Amino acid sequence: MKKVISAVLSVLVLTSSTLLFESCGKSQPSAPPNSEVGLVFDVGGRGDKSFNDQAYRGLVMAKDSLGIKYQYIEPGGGSDRESALRQLASQKSIGIVFGVGFIFTDDINQVAKAFPNKKFACIDYTYDSTKAVPKNVIPIEFRENEGSFLVGAIAGMMTKTNIVGFIGGMESPLIRKFQVGYQAGVKYVNPKCKVLVAYAGVTGDAFKNPAKGKELALAQYSRGADIIYHAAGVTGLGVFDAAREMKKYAIGVDMDQWNEAPGYVLTSMVKKGDVAVYDIIKEWKEGKFNGGKPRVFGLKDNGVDFVYDKENKPLIPEKVYKKVQQLRQEIIERKIEVPNE
């Protein structure tokens, strides 16, 4: 027994002495007010290979090239989101707080009211027509239709059967934005090409159903489609399954999905959360924060794009790539108007 006690005590003494030593050396001056950035992740937290990781990359970019300091919280559950936002907003040193994902909409509205002198930004903020966006909140919106237009153009030029497919998750205005952009892109380069369109459902579950995604994709491939673009979340994983099985092409969404079916993923339409986070931090730092209305990220702002790297480069002919780059330029210069709905 004595041994146990003495062991415990010695560990305690040892640690506390190291600590005391360290705490003496490390007394930092407190940061100037409103100089730091706060960010609250969605429940997935860092390591989700999607929005959360992208947002984190945006923070790191801002630290490296703007020299800002940041603090972030990875909340555990639903009731922690508001607390986390409050906790960051209540710190004097923090001037702007980000919420990653639409689920923060209500919480940010609440907390923004309680901290009128702090700024907030919310990725994929959900609008409520009965409530105005608070003046100190920036909703971050992406022009998914523009990115979809470019991958549509790639599909339209590369199809051999003149039939391509689109599979959406839940039938909703948001996913229709992907669809109409894609269709416009296909038709722009190949007016004779047919676009098959299918949705997995009309409810939230339509984003979580890979079996349904595979079934829809197999049906489109067997009707002659040789490239399918999906905007269907987890349901889209079934599309890649089908592509591998039928040895046809699929196009990924939101992030680079090459690894879902290497060799069969033609490209992916990516939404760049990192760019959005970085740009808003930059504008805020320069005193150009313009709250109350959405900040839109399209091709022009590099907020959406398609993947063209060493892995999928062999799949896309140089000629196609050049043409798509030219289309990108024309969209940015507003020579092409990409439909929204």
Add this chain to the structure above:
Amino acid sequence: MADQTKRRHWLEHPATQNFLIPIFAVVLSFAVGAIFILIVGQNPFQVYSVLFSQTLGTSYGIGQLLFKTTPLIFAGLSVAICFKAGLFNIGAEGQLQIGAFMTALVGMYTVGVPAFLEIPLLILAGMIGGGIWGFIPGYLKAKTGAHEVINTIMLNFIAAALVSFFVTNLFNVPATVHTPEIAPTGKIPRFDTIFSSFSGSPVNFSILIAILAAVAVWYYVDKTRYGYELRVVGLNSKAAEYGGISVAKNIILSMTIGGAIAGLVGTNYVMGYKYYFEEGFSTGTGFMGIAVALLGNNNPFGVILAALLFGMLEYGGLVINTMVPKELVSILQAIVIIFVISSNKIFRKILVNFIKKRTLRVND
């Protein structure tokens, strides 16, 4: 001499030991946690000082702590009352999901009912929802002998899937994962509507319901004939049967009551905070309830104290998350739980040794 016997008496008293031992354990687990904090390159003194000052040092922090404590009391009581009957209720998570969902569901369809009816109605809805989810494994155990551990775990899955299906498909506000708001008369006021110093923290008067539930459980288990039967079944079911106590009835009853208490979690989140049910609102509160019941020694008032500790750890975890990664926060919480629950024997020995030495020294 008289003084010395008094001191011995004081430290050797079981109640004192029951109180001191968990505190020892917590202190020691914080010391071990400090090593982990050092490993990730932070200063444990700073981390701990932030943890304590922001949970216990401000009324906002205390409000957050109490808000976290409330559901843990319900979950802890739910597990504890089943323990008393010798049953292991792993299903508090599912029971509280169903209960909270029922509260939200009844709340959204009963607009216009006056508050003095609406509030009891919503509380009852939660108790019925959770109660049904506790009754099912209780009934299966009593009638078929199917083990309640497996059945409650399975019912957790079913509850999560059911609630997710209903919330995403049938009862959600478009483009969200939550239900519409409940009737305004069903809202339980927050502390900050009365005490402005709690401003911003979601703590609300449902914590009084939790304390009331603890008193009720204590009275029922310790002071009534039904509670006596329940305890006998828990201690020795064969002897209970022999003594004319229906084991089946008590199994069903305790599981149903346990479920109903877990179902009260909705009073805190749905009626007192968000005013709607949101998918994923609870992340393991029901499982934490097991630890709370164990630490609280299955005593309703012990459960309240244990829930306060875990409530502090939960909110404290969020507070220090800007300094250390979320994984470390989980490790810290788990270390505290392991130490507190497993150290009972060790610390009792240390305490006895300590007393011995002290008395020897005094005698010298």
